[in-house]
Each structure stands twice: as structure tokens, then as C-alpha cells.
Amino acid sequence: MAVYTDISDAELEAFLAGYDLGAPLAFKGIAEGVENSNFLLETQKGRFLLTIYERRVRPEDLPFFLGFMEHLARAGFPSATPVPDRQGRLLGALRDKPAAIVTFLTGLSVRRPTAAHCLEAGEGLAWLHQAATGFGGRRENDLGRQAWPQLFAGLKDAAEQLKPGLAGAIQSDLDRIAAGWPKRLPEGLIHADYFPDNVFFREGRFAAAIDFYFAAWDALAYDIGVALNAWCFEPDGSFNVTAARAFVAGYERRRRLAPEEKGALPILAYGAAVRFFLTRLADWGQTPAGAMVRPKDPLEYERKIAVHRAGVALFEASA
């Protein structure tokens, strides 16, 4: 949740003058998106989301993200569509920060996903992967597998401070992950942050995905690994294999996984758990005052790593 930048009516009017959206009818800061300031904007032309990009998102990546969202929408995938200004530009500026207007999506995210939600969410992710094909833009995954050792190098002390012995454990996780990481899996553009709060449902059905600001080129099955961590752990820390199988079954409604992709899911999820642990650890205690954000607990992901470390058996019966 975040509203970092407070925009006045006069600033909003000046910004909207560059768009063909008519006069503003309502404008409210909303508690959505950790990295950016988001506003519900209603004009004579409809309802929109105005986003001001605050941090982490590199301005030079924004044309890729907005272009990707535009591509997905044109391909029929239910995601927010960037609205061009009168000059056809998707990216503008507000208070000297990058800003964009996208269409407003209805739907509710779920706090505690059931296996039924996982089935729907899995299908939505495969749909996203298919809709992404043909987009000309590229972006390396700067939080992908290659980046983790260096990211960890700067966080060893913080890990040890969080929990004695943790630095050594994570080092050994990274060694195992590097040794076992699959090669030559099918690649494409992935969401890379497909968490329950980035997926909307309407009446129990997948309705939309939002927040494409980590999207990058990587193994498609790695996106499933990220999602299994986010969707299939119980509040008590246990891994819900039924939910995980439902997620994968939903995915395969749209796109069949190759046997090597299925077999790689446990290590992909293991690596993804380390990736989110590391970035949460980096953010821990670094949230600026007044940011209206609660930093996410890195220990949640430390517990998920421990589950993967012990071994998660997903498909041994069917494999």
C-alpha cells in the first residue's frame, strides 16, 4: 500500500490537459501497489488508474512495461491498458516523476486463496504467457538467478542478524540452486511477481492481472515457481500440495508443460523463494518514513526456503 506523492487538483488538471479524457470527476489516492503512488481517476470518459512511479522501477524500463501492457491488452488478455496522451505517448510526468494513466479494472484479489482460486490463477498465468508471445520488447530479469549471488553478497550480515546461522544456510541454498538449476527450459516474457494481490477475481473466476513492473525475459516455468510460493503456502507455513497441483493443472488448461518444466518446478520454486527472501531482506528497515508502506517480513520467505530445502514433492506419483 502506498501513496507517496500527493497531487493537487491544479496539478491534476494540468496533467489531464495533455489527454483526451475530459474533466476529472473524482480523484482518490488508493492503497494499492507497494512501489508506486496510485490514484483512482474518474473522468467524463470513464474510470482509470493514474500511477506515479516512485522507486525501484527504473524510468528507462517504463517504456518496456507500458508497451508490454499495451501488447497484452491488444492480445485480449485482461490487464490494464495504458492510455496514450494527445501525442500518442504512454508515459508522462507529474511532479517531475514518470506517470501513466491505465484503464481501471474491476475484480477483487483474494487474501487466502483456495485450491479453486489456484486453478483459476494458474490458467490466468498460462494465458498471460501465451498473450505475451510476439511482443518485440525485451528486458533481462535483473532479479533472476544470475543476480542472486551478488545480491546475497551485500546481505550476509543482515541475514545473520535476522537469524544466527542464516547466512551459511542461504549460501548453501544458493550453491544447491546453482548446481541443480535447469537449462534450456522454454523461455518468454514472465510476470515475475504473480502474487495473489496482483490477480483479480470476479465471482470466483480469474478476472485480470495487474502490476507488470517486474516483467522480464526468463524461463516460463520460473513464473510458476514464483507463484507456487505466493499462492500455495498455508498460514502455518506448510506447503499445500493440493493447491500447487491445482495451480499447475489450471496452467495446463492453456499451455501444456514439458516434462522437464514439470520436473524443474521444485527447484524453480526453491530459487524463487530465495529471490523474494533476498529482496525483502534488502527492503527490511529501509522503507522511508511517511511512505505509508509496511515492509514485508523476510522471515516469511525464510520459512518457505526451509520447506524447499527439505524437499517439496509435487508430482512423484504421476512423474
Added chain:
Amino acid sequence: MAVYTDISDAELEAFLAGYDLGAPLAFKGIAEGVENSNFLLETQKGRFLLTIYERRVRPEDLPFFLGFMEHLARAGFPSATPVPDRQGRLLGALRDKPAAIVTFLTGLSVRRPTAAHCLEAGEGLAWLHQAATGFGGRRENDLGRQAWPQLFAGLKDAAEQLKPGLAGAIQSDLDRIAAGWPKRLPEGLIHADYFPDNVFFREGRFAAAIDFYFAAWDALAYDIGVALNAWCFEPDGSFNVTAARAFVAGYERRRRLAPEEKGALPILAYGAAVRFFLTRLADWGQTPAGAMVRPKDPLEYERKIAVHRAGVALFEASA
């Protein structure tokens, strides 16, 4: 801005089951209202605001506030209308806190009101006062003139800490205000917090008033005094007499002020400045961590008191 309580999809569904509003289509925490948690709620029946009452608002006052809002809406005044549940109740509970659903209002509040906005806002306030007549509910103004000496008694040290010499100055303000306070002005139900962020405009015209959680019985002209402080000071601390006269002129489009009301405006505004200084001083440094609220600077109102102390001449030419 505040979102204190985070509501899950399951809690929302359970709450909405008591209402005849259909399934939720969107639900977003919004940065509006300092005292409560507010959510934009879209259902199959339309758009609404869901409010969870967090603090300051006394639960026993809520039936009065909600009844007053219902009365205003029935009288044709543009304010949010409370939505009854299936049993006809305006007040429910969410997470063991009082909660209510009201209709969603379009319109934008202005950050820096012009004299033209003041004219419109003044007319809106008189409209509110007229629409309020006939409501059977009563609520004493527990932050009215009688309450200030006692409120100040607990804040003398804080005032002195804020600015050496301030405690003595405020004491003398209170003495002057007590001596000069008008008696027998026309009374009624007042908004008591008619600030620019509680007034919506559409295309420059008054569109609606929100946030009735300080409404109480008091002198009607005192409501103008509160508003003059909130609407008619420039960022440099100077009092804009043109804006103030516009506010009063707008008010008189709907309701003529008696000469004794007009003559009392300077001291009513002087007292209102002390009232907001005192409550801001009480809140200063007391905002709970994680409340996503920036406490308002009491010194802003200390500067307004100083202007009134020196004397604000509003109508000497015409009086």
C-alpha cells in the same frame, strides 16, 4: 489519509451478505479521512464508500451522524447517503469495529481554493444549514467554546514546548474570546469541520460535502468562522479578505446573516482557530505508528490565531 484496518475478501463478503448490494466487483482502500478507514466498494448495485470507524469518533455518536447524513440526503443536500442493511440498520460491524456503507460521491476537493471556490463553498454551507433544519437528532458540540479552557488546561506544557511564551498567549486569547463571545446567535446543526478536503467541486461548482463526524448543535455563524480559517488563508499565512467576503457572499445567496452574526465573524473565527490549534496540539506526536497518517501541524493554526489576535477587519466598510 488513513487506512488503519485491512479487510480481507472473506470478511468483506461476510459483511456484504447483510446488505442487498449484490456481489463485490472492486474494493480498494483509499487515502481519505484522517480518523477512519475508507474503502471504495463497487458492487453490482453501484459504487459506495465503506467506512470503518477507528478512533476519536465515539461509537455512541454514530447513530446521530448517520441519521444526520440520511436526513441531509432526503432533504436534497448532496452528501453521502448511508445504505441500510437488510434489517434497515445504518450501522454494522467489521472486525469488531463500527462500520457503515454510504453512497459514493463524485467531485474533487481543491487544494488551494480561489475566491470563486469560496463563493461556491459558502453557498454550499448555507445549503447544508438549511437542509439540516427539521432533523430530530441532537448532539452537543463537545469541541465547542465551553470545552476549550479545559482542553487547554491539559496542553499548557505542550504549547510552551512548541514555542516558548505560547501558553500565556493562548490563555490570554481564551480570556478575550470568553469575554467577547456572542450570545443568542441563531443556532442549528453545523458541520464543524467544513475544510476544503471535505468539500467536492465539479467543474468549479459546489458538488457535495462529506465527513460529518464532528457535526453538532452550535451557532450557525461559528461554522462560517471555522471555514474562514480553513479556506481564506494564503500559504504565506496572510488572511485573504477577498476570499472571506466571497465565502460570506456565497453563504448569503442562500441564507441572509443577521447583523449580529456578521459582526461576530471575527471573534468566531478567532475562537475556531484556537479550537483547531488545541486539537492539533493534542494529536501532535500522538499518531500511532503504522497509521498512515501525517499529523497536522499545530503551528499552522498558531499563525492563524496570531492574525486574529491582531484583528481581522472583514466588513468595516459596509458595517
